[in-house]
Amino acid sequence: MKQVETLLKGLGFELKERCLAIQGVLDSKKSGSEIQDYINEIYHKADQIRQEIEALLGDPDLGNIRLISNQFFAFSRLAERLSEIEWYPLPAITRYNETDYYLGRVCGLLARQVCYPLQTPLVSGFSSDYYGAIPPYRLIKVPAAEHLFLLGLPDLCHEMGHILYSNYKGDFLGNFFSDLSNYIQSEKERRIREGAPPNYQVLYDRLETEWKDRWTTEFASDMIATFMVGPAFGRTHIRLCCSLDPDVFRPGFGESSTHPSGESRIRAIIAMLKRIGLDEDSKVIQDQWLKYLSAIGSKKPMEYDLCYPDVLIDSLAREVHNGCVKIGLVSYKDQRNSNDDINLLVLLNEAWTTLLTNTLDYAKWESEQIKRLKENINRGT
Amino acid sequence: MSDVGVISHEYQMSSELAKEINDALIVIKKMHYQLPSSSTLSDEEISQNRQFLINVLRKLLGSISTKAQTHVHQVNIAESSSEVDLPGSLVQRIRTKQKSKLIYYLADLRRAVDHLEQGIDYLTDSDLSLLDDMCTAIDIQTASIFQKFWKE
Numbered sequence A: 001m002k003q004v005e006t007l008l009k010g011l012g013f014e015l016k017e018r019c020l021a022i023q024g025v026l027d028s029k030k031s032g033s034e035i036q037d038y039i040n041e042i043y044h045k046a047d048q049i050r051q052e053i054e055a056l057l058g059d060p061d062l063g064n065i066r067l068i069s070n071q072f073f074a075f076s077r078l079a080e081r082l083s084e085i086e087w088y089p090l091p092a093i094t095r096y097n098e099t100d101y102y103l104g105r106v107c108g109l110l111a112r113q114v115c116y117p118l119q120t121p122l123v124s125g126f127s128s129d130y131y132g133a134i135p136p137y138r139l140i141k142v143p144a145a146e147h148l149f150l151l152g153l154p155d156l157c158h159e160m161g162h163i164l165y166s167n168y169k170g171d172f173l174g175n176f177f178s179d180l181s182n183y184i185q186s187e188k189e190r191r192i193r194e195g196a197p198p199n200y201q202v203l204y205d206r207l208e209t210e211w212k213d214r215w216t217t218e219f220a221s222d223m224i225a226t227f228m229v230g231p232a233f234g235r236t237h238i239r240l241c242c243s244l245d246p247d248v249f250r251p252g253f254g255e256s257s258t259h260p261s262g263e264s265r266i267r268a269i270i271a272m273l274k275r276i277g278l279d280e281d282s283k284v285i286q287d288q289w290l291k292y293l294s295a296i297g298s299k300k301p302m303e304y305d306l307c308y309p310d311v312l313i314d315s316l317a318r319e320v321h322n323g324c325v326k327i328g329l330v331s332y333k334d335q336r337n338s339n340d341d342i343n344l345l346v347l348l349n350e351a352w353t354t355l356l357t358n359t360l361d362y363a364k365w366e367s368e369q370i371k372r373l374k375e376n377i378n379r380g381t
Numbered sequence B: 001m002s003d004v005g006v007i008s009h010e011y012q013m014s015s016e017l018a019k020e021i022n023d024a025l026i027v028i029k030k031m032h033y034q035l036p037s038s039s040t041l042s043d044e045e046i047s048q049n050r051q052f053l054i055n056v057l058r059k060l061l062g063s064i065s066t067k068a069q070t071h072v073h074q075v076n077i078a079e080s081s082s083e084v085d086l087p088g089s090l091v092q093r094i095r096t097k098q099k100s101k102l103i104y105y106l107a108d109l110r111r112a113v114d115h116l117e118q119g120i121d122y123l124t125d126s127d128l129s130l131l132d133d134m135c136t137a138i139d140i141q142t143a144s145i146f147q148k149f150w151k152e
Helices: A002-030 A036-057 A068-087 A089-094 A098-114 A154-167 A169-173 A176-193 A199-229 A231-243 A262-275 A279-296 A310-326 A344-357 A359-379 B004-032 B036-040 B043-070 B088-097 B099-118 B125-150
Strands: A122-127 A132-134 A139-143
Touching (some): A036 A068, A098 A359, A199 A310, A231 A344, A262 A310, A344 A359, B004 B036, B043 B099, B099 B125
């Protein structure tokens, strides 16, 4: 047991040294930085980890046979948290450049115009796998050339949605998990009545876990983005399916993935467009989607509809809409009366309309709009 | 599209719960085994951690028994009323592990809740072993989610 105790102590000391080194790097980046507040925030998170490591190492019962497993578990959580800092916010801070500054200002403009109730996220142009958010560190990563275009920016609203969902989960979920459990339960009972093989019960347990642990997060973030930026988010989602994710009916029943299917996500977007009173826009998006499906000849796999019933999507749309209103977000419908010099939410929708109605002139129009946006941002500096 | 947003949220939920369960169990074990640092624990700290573990066990009992009732087994167990939110994958992991002896496992859970409600001194070695197993399950679950960050 003494050897195990020595191992834990050694690993604990090494983790503390690593923590201090990371704090040193953060400290060296603080002075005069545009993102000084963000760096301070991450520094304090690292300091909290350092204090917890010291508490673990200073416990008089460190290495006691009754507690050693729990002490290793505690060590693992601390090591994971420090790794998160080293992998995500630290590189975003050390590489912070003009592109990140611009993206951060774009995000700040969006945040102001939708009345985003949290501190503006740090946006970093270093992503190797499309847009992504790391909510505990209010960090959003975007692909390296996104600052040159407009059509992908609605996905920034989706990532802001992830951060909002993480902070106001209860407000966005309402009674949804109860509706989910009732659906799963009624389906399981139906299968028993119909004499289906017992394995179906396990598949429904898995389906409930997919929804509860992963898919609800993604659907809710889509719905929050739709609340904020309206039909432009639907169009950006169709663009994503066309370019990077054409297998729109996966995952199906019995399959697992972090994201629900592209097809079900379109229905979630349409449900939210209807909730905010944009029925006409929802019909246009639906029509474009159905034509796309018809063009690619994609077919639903067997029992696909069991995974994403409209009753669940509508229930979640209702709860997320209530949550958006409760936390004071401004919906896209209310942006259209904005007096701002540049209303980014309106501009992103105009970008899509221009692309689809005046394709040949779009590139010129887009570069003029980005120039105007940059000037507007620089004036506000 | 990036998986990091979903993984980050899933990890946050799991790791916070894992830490809370582990911290609470450390307090309970320190008291039960009268370890040297137990004298520094306040009554409030002990009571809060004991209640937290009771809530977790009740929630687990409710989640597993709801699923068990749909299967052939009929188990008479009260619904959970606690505020603790257990990840679906944790419930699934424990359920799968205990599948062959689910009725006995549910009875053990119920007994551990009863003993915790009576007081830490009433906990038996098998109660503590059950709590340790639950702690190990959520540690493995959390570590496996975290691995998705770097095994994407």
